Amino acid sequence: MDTSIDNNVITRSDSILERVITSTKIRDxxxxxxxxxxxxxxxxxxNVFRRTLVxxxxxxxxxVLGIMLTLIVQSTLSLKASGISxxxxxxWDPVRDIFGAYPFILGTLLTSFLALFISxxxxxxxxxxxxxxxxxxxxxxxxxxxxxxxxxxxxVIYGFWGLAVLVPIVRSFEAKIGVDPVGLGIFSSxxxxxxxxxxxxxxxxxxxxxxxxxxxxxxxxxxxxxxWEVIRSVILPYTKSGLFAGILLSLGRAxxxxxxxxxxxxxxxxxxxxxxAPGNTMASVIANEFTEADHPxxxxxxIELGLVLFLxxxxxxxxxxxxxxxxxx
Amino acid sequence: xxxxxKYRIGKSTGFQILTVILAFSCVVPLIFILIYIxxxxxxxxxxxxxxxLPKPVGESGGGIANALLGSTIIIGIAxxxxxxxxxLCGIYLSENKKSKLAYWxxxxxxxxxxxxxxxxxxxxxxxxxxxLGGFSAVSxxxxxxxxxxxxxxxxxxxxxxLLPDSLREAAFALGMPFHRVILKxxxxxxxxxxxxxxxxxxARIAGETAPLLFTAFGNPYLSTxxxxxxxxxxxxxxxxxxxxxxxxxxxxxxxxxxxxxxxxLLNIFTKLITRKWKVQL
Numbered sequence: 001m002d003t004s005i006d007n008n009v010i011t012r013s014d015s016i017l018e019r020v021i022t023s024t025k026i027r028d029x030x031x032x033x034x035x036x037x038x039x040x041x042x043x044x045x046x047n048v049f050r051r052t053l054v055x056x057x058x059x060x061x062x063x064v065l066g067i068m069l070t071l072i073v074q075s076t077l078s079l080k081a082s083g084i085s086x087x088x089x090x091x092w093d094p095v096r097d098i099f100g101a102y103p104f105i106l107g108t109l110l111t112s113f114l115a116l117f118i119s120x121x122x123x124x125x126x127x128x129x130x131x132x133x134x135x136x137x138x139x140x141x142x143x144x145x146x147x148x149x150x151x152x153x154x155x156v157i158y159g160f161w162g163l164a165v166l167v168p169i170v171r172s173f174e175a176k177i178g179v180d181p182v183g184l185g186i187f188s189s190x191x192x193x194x195x196x197x198x199x200x201x202x203x204x205x206x207x208x209x210x211x212x213x214x215x216x217x218x219x220x221x222x223x224x225x226x227x228w229e230v231i232r233s234v235i236l237p238y239t240k241s242g243l244f245a246g247i248l249l250s251l252g253r254a255x256x257x258x259x260x261x262x263x264x265x266x267x268x269x270x271x272x273x274x275x276x277a278p279g280n281t282m283a284s285v286i287a288n289e290f291t292e293a294d295h296p297x298x299x300x301x302x303i304e305l306g307l308v309l310f311l312x313x314x315x316x317x318x319x320x321x322x323x324x325x326x327x328x329x
Numbered sequence: 330x331x332x333x334x335k336y337r338i339g340k341s342t343g344f345q346i347l348t349v350i351l352a353f354s355c356v357v358p359l360i361f362i363l364i365y366i367x368x369x370x371x372x373x374x375x376x377x378x379x380x381x382l383p384k385p386v387g388e389s390g391g392g393i394a395n396a397l398l399g400s401t402i403i404i405g406i407a408x409x410x411x412x413x414x415x416x417l418c419g420i421y422l423s424e425n426k427k428s429k430l431a432y433w434x435x436x437x438x439x440x441x442x443x444x445x446x447x448x449x450x451x452x453x454x455x456x457x458x459x460x461l462g463g464f465s466a467v468s469x470x471x472x473x474x475x476x477x478x479x480x481x482x483x484x485x486x487x488x489x490x491l492l493p494d495s496l497r498e499a500a501f502a503l504g505m506p507f508h509r510v511i512l513k514x515x516x517x518x519x520x521x522x523x524x525x526x527x528x529x530x531x532a533r534i535a536g537e538t539a540p541l542l543f544t545a546f547g548n549p550y551l552s553t554x555x556x557x558x559x560x561x562x563x564x565x566x567x568x569x570x571x572x573x574x575x576x577x578x579x580x581x582x583x584x585x586x587x588x589x590x591x592x593x594l595l596n597i598f599t600k601l602i603t604r605k606w607k608v609q610l
Contacts, residue, residue: 042506049508053421057434060418060482063475064437067444067452074455125351133345145600146356152596153362154536156563157585160570161362164369164578195358202355226341256445258539259563263571283447283539290451290543306451310444317443 071307077300086304092269092285094293099301101308103271107279108309110186111261112254114275115193119250123198124243127205132235135210144206151199159263162192167264174276184266185278192260197253201246208242208327209235245323252316256309258283282309363589370586373579382551383565389576393584395551399466399559400535403545406470406555407534411477412527418478419485419523420511426490442479449475450540458544466552466559469545476537477530484526488519525599532595536588538563562588 082089082099089100126147134140170191171183212235220230236243266278267288280288282305293299377392384391418434425431449472457468496518500510516523541547546558547568562584569581 042509046506046508049511053417053424054430056414056417057421057425057430059414060434060437060441060478061430064440066456067448070452070455071448074451122351122355125348126355129348129352133348143352143356146359149593149596150355150359152532152592153359154538154563154588154592156536156538156566156570157366157589158362160566160581160585161365163570165361165365195355198355226337228341228344229337231344252443256443256447258445258447259567263567283445286447286451287539287542290454291546303451306448310448313443313445314440317439321439 068310071303071310075300075304075307077297078304079300081297082301086301087308090271094289094298097295097297099297101282101301101305103269104280104282104285104305105308107186107265107272108255108281108283110272110275110279111189111193111265111281112251114186114190115197115254116247116251118190118194119198120201120247122194123201123246123250124205126198126202127209127243127246128231128235130202130206131209132231144203147199147202150195155196155257155260156263158192158196159260162188162260162264166191179274179276182266182276182278184264185276186265186272187276189261189265189281190275192264193254193257196257196260197250200253201243201250204246204249204324205239205243208239208246211242211328212238239327241323242327245320245327248316248320248323252313252320255316256283256313258287262287282306363593366582366585366589369582370584370589373583374586378583383549383569383580384576386574386576389579391576391580393562393565393580393587395548395560396562396565396584397587398551398553399545399548400561400563402553402555403466403469403473403541403559403561404531404535406467407473407477408527408531410471411474411481411530414474415478415481415526415530416485416516416523418482419489420515422482422486423489424511438479438482441475442483446476446537446539447542450543453540454543461556464544464546464558466545466555466557469541469559469561470555472540472544473534473537476540477534480530480533481523481526484529485519485523488522488526489515491522492518521602525602528595528599528602532592532599535592535595536563538567542567 078086078099081097086099086101087105088102089098090102091098091100092103093099126143130140130144167183167188170185170188171181174183174187175181216234216238217230220234225233261281262284265280265284267280267284268278269280269285272279286302286306286309290299290302293302377390379392379397380394381390381392382395383393418438422431422435422438453468453472453475457471458464461468492515496514497510500514505513541561541564545561545564547564548558548560552559566581566584566588569577569584572578
């Protein structure tokens with residue numbers, strides 16, 4: 001009897017043990033399943049994340065293609081109406097549906113290149129000053145930061161200042177040299193633009209000049225060259241392509257600049273007679289007339305201006321970036 | 330010293346002096362502009378100016394509350410779109426340096442950076458203003474977010490490329506999944522650079538006018554409906570500065586002063602951050 005009881009106890013305890021064992025097994029299994037599930041979830045999250053990154057990167061490409069496509073599609077009407085002669089048509093008369101972009105292209109080129117000519121000595125001086133003469137110290141730091149702030153001031157503020165301060169000065173200057181004292185015009189906008197584009201060529205020039213290997217410069221010094229001779233015959237030739245890239249980037253900025261130019265250029269669709277005459281740039285025409293364009297061909301002609309502007313700035317920027325890349329490698 | 334050597338040294342010194350003069354003279358217009366705008370604007374700014382609507386022509390006084398609110402809303406929405414998008418794109422570019430998509434994406438970001446702002450305005454007009462049937466703040470925000478995007482992408486990419494690879498490898502070795510490595514390790518390490526990129530982006534779009542001309546359009550009244558035209562600071566400055574009325578010029582000077590101070594502070598603040606964390610942008 002005793003044994004049977006014992007047996008009973010044993011079998012019972014066995015079953016309890018068994019149950020315990022199975023329950024831990026189950027728990028382990030459950031844990032395992034959970035772990036698998038969690039890692040599944042993590043893998044899924046990881047894949048979702050990777051896919052999101054790819055989609056976002058694709059989206060930038062789609063965005064640029066979309067911009068280009070929109071401009072092309074919306075300007076087809078004007079492309080069909082006036083064809084390629086649009087670019088050198090001399091008359092822009094929305095009332096008679098004659099659209100020639102020549103006055104604006106001329107205005108854009110005049111303002112941009114004049115601004116470039118004015119700004120190049122200054123931006124190169126900043127580049128040489130910061131890159132060669134005084135690369136360190138608080139004076140250099142202050143100058144560098146201040147020049148960078150020039151690019152930070154909103155263009156509408158440049159325009160307002162130009163309108164209130166610069167235009168009267170230019171007007172009295174024009175009266176002195178004996179041209180029509182309008183004040184508003186290509187000359188005023190070039191002056192404003194020149195100030196605005198200084199930082200681009202300057203900061204690029206600085207970093208390029210700093211990259212000139214010092215053994216080249218030292219070799220020139222050891223041959224007895226003065227500082228100016230080192231700059232002229234070592235640094236400038238060595239950084240030629242980089243400096244040119246800086247000029248291109250500045251030019252790209254100048255071509256696309258809208259607000260400051262719109263406010264001081266005078267806004268007429270006539271071909272400017274000289275650099276003091278009022279005119280219009282491509283960007284300023286769009287800014288002024290886009291919301292007033294009351295029939296489809298007019299609107300489309302304005303968009304074609306935008307397309308030309310887009311293509312030109314893209315090409316200029318691409319060449320500039322290529323040059324920088326070629327230089328830094 | 331022979332006269333020839335003297336002449337060469339003199340030439341060198343002359344060039345140095347010329348460089349110094351030219352370099353410092355290009356700061357002069359900036360200082361003139363700053364002083365002029367602050368002088369003309371600071372006297373116009375008071376509580377009344379900040380909290381009231383512009384008055385119609387002929388009445389003096391009035392404020393720019395609608396433009397301040399509008400600018401904040403438009404920039405806020407633009408940031409909401411551009412910041413996540415830009416950071417994710419920057420992460421992709423820094424994680425997949427060599428892939429074909431990264432090459433094209435980088436190219437497109439470069440292109441976007443150079444696109445004139447007025448062109449982006451045109452595009453936003455056809456994408457949003459026409460389909461939605463009217464000028465709206467949202468379309469302005471989208472246009473501005475496109476302008477902001479390249480700056481954020483670039484700064485994120487540059488910052489993340491600077492981080493040592495060992496950081497990521499250590500995290501991967503602990504068995505962290507990819508997204509957690511990026512979000513919990515890489516981003517926090519590069520947050521200062523990313524943040525300064527974001528702030529530069531905000532500073533750039535805060536003063537942008539051209540893309541808003543045909544999108545947000547401007548509105549003389551206080552409006553919080555993002556599907557309706559909305560005023561913004563740069564638009565107000567442009568419209569009032571080119572008007573012939575002196576009262577409106579006064580408003581525009583005050584607004585210019587506020588815009589200028591706000592943009593410059595953002596830039597200076599960014600500079601301080603980047604200097605503290607030694608981030609190169």
